[in-house]
Amino acid sequence: MSQSVDRALSILPLLARGPADLGAVADELGVHKSTALRLLRTLHEHGLVHRQRDQRYRLGARLFTLAQEAVENLDVRDVAHPHLVALNESCGHTVHLAVYEEREVLYIDKVESRYPVRMYSRIGKPVPITVAAVAKLLLADLPEPERRALAERLDYPLYTSRSTPDAAAFLRELATVREQGWATDLGGHEESINCVGAPVKGPDGRVVAAMSVSAPNVVVTAEELLGLLPHVRRTADAVSREYAGTTPSKEATA
Incomplete structure (x- = not known):
């Protein structure tokens, strides 16, 4: 220079x-x-x-x-995808990226697991908003009045015995997620599927997307999946830094 x-x-x-x-x-x-x-x-x-x-x-x-x-022309999916692929290659499990739009949480990227068992999720498909880890991360970042209004407006289907039962329980869980900076879905949508997730943040520190790793019990236990949480959080932090422009892109450093 x-x-x-x-x-x-x-x-x-x-x-x-x-x-x-x-x-x-x-x-x-x-x-x-x-x-x-x-x-x-x-x-x-x-x-x-x-x-x-x-x-x-x-x-x-x-x-x-x-x-x-x-900011308006920056696609978080383009930034995140190489990181999602790298995470998938290191752990072998399904990796998702989701955003909150029009009062829905939508998957915008997915890297399939390396084992034969496949998850139902599809890019563009809404996420079960009251139980999914990515949904909790995105909604936990909303301002408190908006968060409360949304929680009281939602239905709470009991997918499993571990599903979030009502607005009060959901708000308590969102408060915990907001404080700890990560989220889980341990059999809340499907008894046999567990998930851990972390937020992707923009330049202003607000959550712009959420990523997660999911796996069935027949492949890995919930405890073993939780052991991947530090790796998931490091990956989300790397995406956040690149998206916010605080680190060079992979192309620039290649």
């Missing part, structure tokens, strides 16, 4: 902390004021910084527009 570009980019984190005058920018960069002024003028021409009436500089509106456009 050229020195000028490096210096110009270094101005943006400074202004993110609040408006700064020319002298403060020059001091931060360790350059003469004339050099700092030239960099600020270039950034101003591109709308990335704005000069206020008090002669201090702040971040420009164009920067926020670009950030919003980047």
Whole structure:
């Protein structure tokens, strides 16, 4: 990276902390004021910084527009898929990715297990919202009033004896998931299927998707599946970092 570009980019984190005058920018960069002024003028021409009436500089509106456009055009599935494949290859179990849209939790990606037993789930199919680990993770992140209103609106089918029975129990479980940062479905939808999941977070720290590993009892016990939780959480954290842009993409580091 050229020195000028490096210096110009270094101005943006400074202004993110609040408006700064020319002298403060020059001091931060360790350059003469004339050099700092030239960099600020270039950034101003591109709308990335704005000069206020008090002669201090702040971040420009164009920067926020670009950030919003980047988020809107970023597909979490594209970012997550290589990580889901890697997780599947390491553990052999079915891996899912889900999002919350239009009051439904939907699977948007799935990597099948390596063993003959196949799960009913399909990409684009709604998740059993009151029992699935991915649903708990997504709903637990909702603001409390929205979370409570949704819980009271839902039906609570008793798929198995371990299914969530009512809104009060569901809200208690969501509170636990919100606090611990992970979720399970241990026979809540199908007696023979267990699942552990972790959240994928965006740049603002909000949950944008949830991923999980699922397996039948005939392949692995619930206790053994829970032993994979640290691996699942590390994978979700890696997806979160890449999605938020805090680590280079796989292509960039290849």
